[in-house]
Amino acid sequence: MIGLLALRQEFDRAIQGENGDVAPVGLVVARLQRLRDLELLYGHELGDALFHAMPERVREALRPGDKLVRIGEADCAVIFCNLRSRNHLELAAGRIARSFSDPVEIGERKFRVRVAVGAAYFPDDAHDFDALLMAADRACSRAVNNQYSYEMHRSDASATQYEHERLVQAIRQNELQLYLQPIHSARSPEKIVAFESLARWPCEGGFVPPNVFIPMAERGGLIQDLTMWSLHSSLRLLSQWLEFAPDISVSVNISPLFAADPVFPDLVQRAMGIWNVPPERLILEITETAFAENADAVIDGMMALKRSGVSIAIDDFGTGYASFAYLKDFPVSELKIDQVFIRTLLHRQRLQHLVASMIDMSHRLGITAVAEGVEDQKTLEVLASLGCDFVQGYHLGRPMLGETAVAELQAQFIDA
Incomplete structure (x- = not known):
């Protein structure tokens, strides 16, 4: 039946x-x-x-x-x-x-x-x-x-407490919080090159997990609202730190559902205009599985933004099937190697060879290689020796409230 x-x-x-x-x-x-x-x-x-x-x-x-x-x-x-x-x-x-x-x-x-x-x-x-x-x-x-x-x-909370109506309220009443996680140079780890913005939904006793409320937004037709909240919040902070750190970018995660929307490129352009930020300081992250669904629409939108100067990063690289089919045509700026390949890197020689191949392929294509999930100094050193460009993870810096991150960044530049 x-x-x-x-x-x-x-x-x-x-x-x-x-x-x-x-x-x-x-x-x-x-x-x-x-x-x-x-x-x-x-x-x-x-x-x-x-x-x-x-x-x-x-x-x-x-x-x-x-x-x-x-x-x-x-x-x-x-x-x-x-x-x-x-x-x-x-x-x-x-x-x-x-x-x-x-x-x-x-x-x-x-x-x-x-x-x-x-x-x-x-x-x-x-x-x-x-x-x-x-x-x-x-x-x-x-x-x-x-x-x-x-x-x-x-x-429990993940199934019933935070339903659609509650998420609508959280977005519209600005109850969400923007956290920033620093991205560092692998060879000069003291140098911050960018921040990845992360939307957080505070609740009593903690936060609603992103893997709960983001799928909820996608299913409930709220993903455009949530993405635009993240984009505007990120660009607002970026406009503040550009005054004293003009070379540090912000990276914003984009839902594949919204990336395929024909209005997406125009909304991003308008947001950059509102906050007066140059497009070369914005990085849009999209998972490689986005190219498995609505591939043509996603590529068209991203190509339009790429032509304007925005950088495009493929997030969670290596965990999907579609990457190589589109790398040949799509001008990616960054590949973010998923943490599943990084967290046990020290203990598995095979993984080191695999990650080295990803980094080498990135460089041959003129793409920056970024490793996620760096949890210790030795892993950082191995990645640097393999030629990885940028790294992020708890060893280098945990996500912090956006305003706190900007204040700490400003203090570093003033002290310098």
């Missing part, structure tokens, strides 16, 4: 218990990860084959009475009835996730694919079908970063 209507019908049938009672029901959403990336690597025939193979693999983990429904190109949903408890639903979610431990055979080749699985239990987690599906979908989004690839819905 295909579609949300079919899923709703299965839910309505499942909750009809004996004697007119409402029966408990479990809902699982399973989402194939990076389907578009695989298509870019191997072609649309592979994507079509995985489209058909995914539900078959999920079905292998189900009981005879469980109802499987296809609800999207990369999504399947399962209705579980006759569950003894919520714990049994969690076992079922884990079973679906583990069913993808073995490679999927497509023709004569085997492909190791990953799914994210989210589960929610009716009536404990939701009062109706729509709320149940939303709860399972949220759990599925969190499962992307879970080593076990599955998550149960939970009623």
